[in-house]
Amino acid sequence: MAQAQDTDPGPxxxxxxxxxxxxxGGADKALCRLGGRTLGARVRDRLRPQVPALxxxxxxxxxxxxxxxxxVIPDTLPDGGPLAGVLAGLDWAASLGAxxxxxxxxxxxxxxxxxxxxxxxxxxxPAYAATAEGAHPTAALWPVALRDALRAELDDGTRRxxxxxxxxxxxxxxxxxxAAFFNVNTPEDLAMAETFP
Numbered sequence: 001m002a003q004a005q006d007t008d009p010g011p012x013x014x015x016x017x018x019x020x021x022x023x024x025g026g027a028d029k030a031l032c033r034l035g036g037r038t039l040g041a042r043v044r045d046r047l048r049p050q051v052p053a054l055x056x057x058x059x060x061x062x063x064x065x066x067x068x069x070x071x072v073i074p075d076t077l078p079d080g081g082p083l084a085g086v087l088a089g090l091d092w093a094a095s096l097g098a099x100x101x102x103x104x105x106x107x108x109x110x111x112x113x114x115x116x117x118x119x120x121x122x123x124x125x126p127a128y129a130a131t132a133e134g135a136h137p138t139a140a141l142w143p144v145a146l147r148d149a150l151r152a153e154l155d156d157g158t159r160r161x162x163x164x165x166x167x168x169x170x171x172x173x174x175x176x177x178x179a180a181f182f183n184v185n186t187p188e189d190l191a192m193a194e195t196f197p
Contacts, residue, residue, distance in 0.1 A: 137170075
């Protein structure tokens with residue numbers, strides 16, 4: 001009798017767009033336009049070839065993101081910042097049978113096309129991108145098995161992404177191009193991003 005084999009569907013991916021956009025005047029950064037396309041569409045198009053399943057983490061009315069064509073996964077814990085988005089993504093990934101989750105912020109439109117490949121070099125450890133300019137903890141690969149540990153971190157009041165990652169044993173993975181992780185946080189950043197090739 002043949003034995004059924006467990007198959008890993010590959011990493012799932014989630015775009016973190018649950019922030020309030022205070023520095024952007026309260027706008028949904030995923031919907032801000034850069035070169036005629038939304039930031040969310042740019043990040044989606046960078047991640048979609050890298051993962052078999054992709055979603056958007058956002059709160060409020062999901063209909064506003066319909067044009068992205070992605071499932072919208074809300075936070076399950078209120079006021080948890082991006083870590084709550086990661087946790088919601090880990091729960092969603094677990095429901096798909098995925099063992100890892102690739103995360104990226106909706107305001108990072110120039111992500112490298114080999115983000116997953118490079119982060120996966122860390123093996124089974126959680127990993128985040130790092131450049132000469134510093135750490136980029138929202139660009140990360142998380143083992144789904146860490147979701148209970150992350151939930152405990154949030155329950156204990158941890159809100160800083162880097163703090164949680166350090167406590168969970170995450171490792172930095174070097175990337176050569178700091179511009180690939182440029183964050184569009186303000187209208188000035190958006191104007192600067194327009195000058196990028």
